[in-house]
Amino acid sequence: MSLFHLAWQNFMMHVRRYGALILSLAFTIFIFFNFENLEYSGSLGGLSADNLEKIKMLIDVVKVVLVCFMVSMIAYASHVFLKSQKKEFGVYVFLGLTSGRISILYMIENLMVGIVSILAGILCGTLFSYLFSMIFVKISSLGIAADFSISWRAVVETCLLFFLIYGLITLWGMRSIQKSSVKDLLSASRQNEKVNDSSRFLILKAIIGCAILFTGYYFAIKDGGMDVLGNAMIATVCVILGTYLIFGGFLPFLLQTMQNNKRFLLSHRRLLWVNNLVFRMKQNYRSYAMVSILLICAVTALGCGFTLNHRIEAIQQYSMQYDVQILSLDPNAEAYFNERLPEQEMRTIVPVAEKNEQLFVPYSSVSSFDISEPKENECILLSKRILLSLYTDPTHNSTELEGRKLTCIEDVRTAVLGFMQDKMEVPVYVINDSLFDQVFPQNERLYLYNYKFEGDEPNIEISTEDPMVVGIFQMDENNDSYVWLNTIFTFCVFLFIVFLIAACSILFIKQYNDSFEEIEAYRLLQKIGVDRKVLKHSIIMECSFQFGLDFLIMCISSYFSLMALSKVAGDPLGSVFVISNLIILLFMILCDLICIKAVKNTLLSKRIA
Structure with a gap:
């Protein structure tokens, strides 16, 4: 059997596991391609040269943000999937494949994932480019008719950029495979990731995280005068670091305390899902922190959109208040x-x-x-x-x-x-x-x-x-020099959607991928007579705990981020906080339900006699 044929079999066998990754990557490519197409296709040709130039400048800024997100998303997902595949690669070593040929096999399989993602993103982007342009023009109130046009430059640049990022991360994965021993390959997917630090150290870590986080909150709402930009940078760094330390300190301490309390653990069928969370905590808390930060970015992006939209209306009011x-x-x-x-x-x-x-x-x-x-x-x-x-x-x-x-x-x-x-x-x-x-x-x-x-x-x-x-x-009714400002709100809304989908995709990918490593354990539990209702309850609690925890931390931090924006803009953002958090809550509940169903289908698909 050729390496290509083996890679194709692996890809088809793992296509369910790759689904969330392909969907999130395809959506990002879809957004990126359509912004590229707006910039190069002439869809916005009805605008003045000055407005068009400034809108293209904003598109370039958004593209940079999307590229940064794409790099982090692909790197994280590749790490998760590579870890789950290493046991399989270890078996290939016993079948006579060298590490070099295994790394080539990994590259071919990754290439298939990349090709499917880019084809799906470009194809959907092409089919919906006119609708995307119409929505962009409508939300931005540009006052022009969007033209249907596809730019080959946008297609080529999107493909080249994606495969450059994907290729570099794939090369990093190939290098990791070549450096791994057979023992590492066989044990990687089931390695115990329990945080083994002492309770005192975890409490200290949590206290430091809270102190840093509240320092970030303080600088976020502090009247800074000329120092407000510096305060915002300090607040950003403190919130990111504090969130990471809280998830790395308080969460392991909480779960280990729950695990050690036998009375709590054995009541209400908590044993299985608490132990599963503790077992994979070292990797999970990093994922939680990343998701929480992405959700905070999503709320902040939407807050920026509403703030800037209000400021733009105020700017236009200068010329509209009197004739x-x-x-x-x-x-x-x-x-x-x-x-x-x-x-x-x-x-x-x-x-x-x-x-x-x-x-x-x-x-x-x-x-x-x-x-x-x-x-x-x-x-x-x-x-x-x-x-x-x-x-x-x-x-x-x-x-x-x-x-x-x-x-x-x-x-x-x-x-x-x-x-x-x-x-x-x-x-x-x-x-x-x-x-x-x-x-x-x-x-x-x-x-x-x-x-x-x-x-x-x-x-x-x-x-x-x-x-x-x-x-x-x-008043000059024909003055359109500020039309380009209307697009800022649209860009912020798109970034809000991208960050939200990215955060939920990371949680889904992690939980769904981990579920494949639990199949044998759940089969054994069914064989020894554990009720399926208990197993279903465990799956529901494990998935919901992860989604709910990130939502809770995000709510607290996003409140202070919007307070900081409110001080800078001089406008109240309470309604934005409520609206954005409701949207995120509904989307996370939907993703949680999908994740629960997917994990149930994986772990409880067959009754074990």
């Missing part, structure tokens, strides 16, 4: 402007004063907006259009007026003064009315007349040549 804004020196020019402007839905007048290259407006003129009233020694900054601020402490915007220090109590990032707030090159502050009247006499003030018209395209008969006009700001 025309007129600066004038005359406080009584309202009647003059009303005669020369179309019928209005809304009009307001805001006094404005300048001092030391700063603009000031009284609180009473903007009190209809949701901002606090400043005291005489306080002020509020009206920010320009920004996606995210690197400041979380408004006091850094404090200023002076006539030798009096004004403490900034709020940084308002929504449109209050429309165009003027965004277009002025100097900061604009809201101050107390009495302070404004005290510092700025009538002859030092400008007056901002704001108008919103009933018609779609008003005919404006006023220009800067008018003696009553100092400056004029007018």
Whole structure:
């Protein structure tokens, strides 16, 4: 029998085990290919050159994230499957195959998995490319019609990149096989992975993990001012390290305590599933930590999407709040402007004063907006259009007026003064009315007349040549320079889906693959008369424990990650936390049920007399 024929037999025999890996890889290739196709096929040809260039830049960023995920996913899955295959490879040694030929056999089998994954991903990507483009354009509100077009460059680059990653990881697996002895090959798949550390060491490890994790939470919600970016990096590192230590310390301690408590262990049919978890804990806790971190990334990605989408709407509001804004020196020019402007839905007048290259407006003129009233020694900054601020402490915007220090109590990032707030090159502050009247006499003030018209395209008969006009700001309905920002939300949603599927795939792959190593044990248990209901209960508890534990840890950490985002963005994200966690919970329950059914079919497929 040739190596190719043997590899084909192995592949067909293990195709059920490879299912989750092929599905997750094919989905990632599907997403990656469609982003490549969006970039190179001309599907977004209706956009302006500037917007198209910026969208392509965002696509490149997303592709880098997908590549990093693909590397980690393939490396993890290859390690899991290689470990389960080593016993089989050890048998081949006794049949006369050298380690070199076994590694080639492994390479051929891996190549088959890669070919099926890439073909499934590219084929589905091609079939659904037009639908993908339509969904992308619709969610992103690009205002164009997506074209159906397939780029051969996208096909070639996707295939080359995937096989480069897959080939390098396969070579690493071949090297591992060649370095393994026969004993290592035969015992690898059933090696006892129980964590043998003492209880004191595990408790210490858990305490250190909790301390590091809570340090990360502290830096995540800390008002950092200029240091907010550094705080975010510290929080990220601490959460990853703390999560790893908690899973590596507290979880083994908890399960070993459960195992040593015979009364607890023997009641409610806990013996089998607790012992199984303890037996494979060394590898399992790493998988749990990886899944938990991926789920936190998924929630954070979705939170970023909602945050940035809200900020984009706020940015667009600067140019949509008023149709025309007129600066004038005359406080009584309202009647003059009303005669020369179309019928209005809304009009307001805001006094404005300048001092030391700063603009000031009284609180009473903007009190209809949701901002606090400043005291005489306080002020509020009206920010320009920004996606995210690197400041979380408004006091850094404090200023002076006539030798009096004004403490900034709020940084308002929504449109209050429309165009003027965004277009002025100097900061604009809201101050107390009495302070404004005290510092700025009538002859030092400008007056901002704001108008919103009933018609779609008003005919404006006023220009800067008018003696009553100092400056004029007018809405440009054809301005599409910020259309590209709408795609950020779409990218974040796709990343949320990819991370979620990746996390559940890792749990499924690990549990389903381990179940094949338990077939003989479960057959023996059935032979000695253990009730199938007990075995089914054990399978349900073992699978659900792993999914439930990761969901619990993810909920806690994702709450603090969204709090950090909320501070940076200045927007509450409580609804995002609830929505994202509900989606993840429903998806994990579905995956848990599928995993339970798959493991049951593997372990209890035949009745043993």
